[in-house]
Amino acid sequence: MNLAVVILAAGKGTRMYSSHLPKVLHPLGGRPLVAYSVDLAARLTPDPPVLVIGHGGEQVQAFLQDRARYVLQAEQLGTGHALLQAEAALRDQADLVLVYAADMPLLTAASLRRLVAVHSQHPGPLTLLTVIAAHPRGFGRILRGEGGGEVLGIVEEAEATPAQRQIRELNAGVYCFAAEWLWPALQRLRPSPRKGEVYLTDLVQMAVEDGFAVHAVITEDETETLGINTRLHLAEAEATLRRRINQALLEGGVTMIDPATTYIQPDVVVEPDSVLWPGVCLLGRTQIGQGCEIGPHALLQDVVAGPGCYIGPGVVLRNQALPPGTRIEPPQIGMG
Template sequence: MHLAVVILAAGQGTRMKSDLPKVLHPLGGHPLVTYSLNAARALTDTRPVLVVGYGAERVRKVVGDRAILVLQAEQLGTGHALMQAEPVLAGQADTVLVLYADMPLVRPETLRALVQAHTRQGDTIITLVSVIADRSRGFGRVVRDASGNVIALVEEAQATPEQLAIRELNAGIYCFDARWLWPHLHQLPLSPKGEYYLTDTVALAVAEGRKVQAVIAEDPEEMLGINTRVHLAEAEAVLRRRINQRWMEAGVTLLDPLTTYIQDTVEIGPDTVILPNTHLWGQTRVGAACTLGPNTILRDTTLGDRCRVEASVLEGATLEDDVSVGPFAHLRPGAHLARGVHLGNFAEVKNATLGPGTKVGHFSYIGDATLGANVNIGAGTVTCNFDGERKHHTTIEDGAFIGSDTMLVAPVTIGRGAKTGAGAVVTRDVPPGRLAYGVPARVIQEER
């Protein structure tokens, strides 16, 4: 059995009230369309066909070569949208799975179960996913006869009061027998709105005496479609709950899951504790037995084991084992803190390496610098790295002691075990073991 997947993504999404195509709105840090593409990839190695319309070029730039894109120039309904895939897929597959790009919560396991149910019954022409729910969310109704056979799908706008009372809803995900599908798409009737509905394929099949079946989804939340920003927020909450539950089951403590945001690309070691209002984004990697938060953001950052980060923002940074940061610190791209470093409140590090055991207590800026082991940086220290045209490097060797409010005017080197006095403005290198102070700083103590 060869499976082809078609993802319908042509709609503008007018209820989003946005110039951005609906399928590009972000959910959990990814465009909506990403989720259906990933689900398709989990089912087959064959690239899915993505039917695009509004904002097609913008969608194309995001999707790239992950799908074969076909254009629905006029949005004339879901049946018409699927017709656009026929030139690409006719004669290429036995079974065609159709889903929507605005249903990001559908799990690959649900789609796999649908395909298996469809192929298990060799005489089935259409197998669809339905859901039992009291809230219809605009879904059509699945109509069955007295024997339980599916005989029709009725759009909510066209349903009678009796049909509106039906709790089995059509989720809009279908498996079709490919040989039956393509010629019958051209037999779809034109709706009163001037569109061709994919739901009408069921009526065609039933009229021919062909078999149609529905697989009831176990989790109604999977079938949440995104039509408004309210739906987007609902989906975000479901996705966040899934991710957080997975990490708690893996040995991570979340003190308040409702205020913890973890992107699905993040990795976390066991026995880590995450406090409220903590956000972990991108390619962040957290070691074991760390404590993060409260009020902390980590983006594309790597932490070793037993690190503590409190009320701070870390972007593109690397922390080795046993590092403590914060509160109110900011690590910018290129910051590398070696084992046992302490970075205190209101300290900022950018494109700099701090050696093992180094301490930056508070109110300091370390940028474009290399600090050795066991350096002490006094409060108010600034590496003055930019002369208005170029960035310059500061080097502080092992065991140096930098007094409070020292200005290190780069390029400059502070030698091993050297010291600067409080308020010094250092414009020249300080040799190892020497003391410099004053404005501008002068070296006054001979090396011992």
Template sequence: MSNRYAVVLAAGQGTRMKSKLYKVLHSVCGKPMVQHVLDHVSSLDVQEIVTVVGHGAEKVQAELGSVSRFALQSEQLGTAHAVMQAEELLEGKTGTTLVICGDTPLIKPETMQALIQQHEEQGAKASVLTAHIENPTGYGRIIRNEQGYVEKIVEHKDATEKEREVREINTGTYCFDNEALFSALKKVSNDNAQGEYYLPDVIGILKSEGEIVSAYQTDDFEETLGVNDRVALSQAESIMKERINTAHMRNGVTLIDPANTYIESDVVIGQDTIIYPGTTIKAGSKIGSDCIIGPNTEIANCVVGDASSICQSVAHDSVIGSKVTIGPFAHIRPQSQLSDNVKVGNFVEIKKASLGHGSKASHLSYLGDAEIGAGVNVGCGSITVNYDGKNKFLTKIEDGVFVGCNSNLIAPVTIGEGAYIAAGSTITDDVPGNALSIARARQVNKENYASKLNYNK
């Protein structure tokens, strides 16, 4: 097998997106388009990836990091001109170079591999990824010779009536012999209406030199979709979403209603987990086996252990143990950690807090900036008062504590192991272990006083 390289074209501004965000950074299922392309290319056996950047270059480089080297196209003068910017990094190297656009997130690694493999097996100097489409209006047609090799690529406006009947179209993804590519690029002219240098012209140059030009036709036109506007972006999102959901179901996950379940890229879900409609699971999440998620639940960048249940709730950037019950209507905010067998009930908010094994806050509580031990019961309406308007403070609740309803724990404060906080207390000082703490005004009854208030008169 020869050396392999890749050039990712990501320099266009994307004016049709009508966006402040650089086109290839628009997200498809939780990941920028260009990152999808780089991930797919990286899964192949390539020695070097060069991404050609232009508009928004710094942001694209920051997103992709060290996965790719970069070449700058400071002025957009066509696709051939874009590839030429990689000359300094790739010229003179022997092997095969894949050229692919950064706005084609749906092209599968298997398709890229098949294109490269056929290219190398046929000894071609160039190979084109093609697709069959019933209405090819506007696409360049692939004209093959009797041996099945590419004779030429004809743009729609230049095609004869017979050529326009051809349904095989150019997708804009290519393989080249690397040395032949950069040799031919020097011969590309910009003598056209737009004054630009076009990469398909390399095909004609190689053909004129008697070289073999091959074509590999994918059986899935949808995967070749290039995203140039918001409509195409939504189409790519829909196709990718269906792919992701199908993969999870084939791996043993039950999606009650796949059409109304949104799972982003790079999410891991264990077997026999059931996901109900209206659920969104965002990138970075890892869900265990035998879980029940949803309905109407959002999970983002969380680890969830086996056999946990999250119903009609939101959880972000947190670690959730096994056999945990959350919801309905709970909010797990970032940097929270729930140990096994924890229960977080309706209208409970957890923020930057840890709850030990078997602890529970069943309803109407706020627990922020807290370290809560095992076997703790937090009564209805109880809160950690963690913020004084300028700074956040820590509340520590040790194992086995019982916090009665409507208690306020004014941080910084520590509640010792096995302590009991009487309902309605406002705790401002540390409570020793096994103590009963009562911090509320003594009840006073004024007999017959209510009649003086003239109620119900």
């Protein structure tokens, strides 16, 4: 089946309190948030995703250029209205439409592939991604049938009963739709009485009322579904991304004396048997060869170090290529 990806990136991001930068261009691990979303789409389909842009759209286009197709949501009238803007670009071009937001940089291709696979196994209008939260607050609760079966609906926290607020399964805001059902269904959505906006969550109830079974895939990692709406969320995502990167390197044979203080950006490569001391920062497209030692609080940006190099404490290097076995001592410090 032909899969199309739609990424919702039109939000104003008012809670970021930025005077000049759209929310989806705020950096995480040295890269704008939206870059993670577009890279994720490229792992699922060779076709460029459709990006729904709005606030700061020209800046987003200038950054991504031809890596996406663009449609404009001139007024922010809800997620359902945002997706409706993509209809003209995708009608009759895809069997399945996968939808997620550009402010969810920690989503993984594995979870999205599983979502698409479950949808294909249980053909219907839609399948959604959910998460079991340790402390469920602020998100729509998933209502299931007896015995935890099919999804019956989503109730927003503000409208939930005390019993429903105890439900720990939350809507992640990620959906796989059957295209032939989706586009007519979007036309049937009505604005919320409270805010006058049109929401994708209402499609779940609509599908149930139409007599269809709605299935959900539960993500195994709660951090995947973190949406970035504030600077605090951004810091939480940085911490999670750092843990993921450091764990992968540790499992691949790299020694870190103190992983909690070691900062490595996503495009960095570190070969096995290298040792990273506390406070090391490896940025950009730095490559560390096998058996290197990087001293405490060294900072390397876009540096290629051959095997067996030694970088002393506090050394700062940018845009350099180091032959194998290079030794760079720290600046001279006076000692009595």
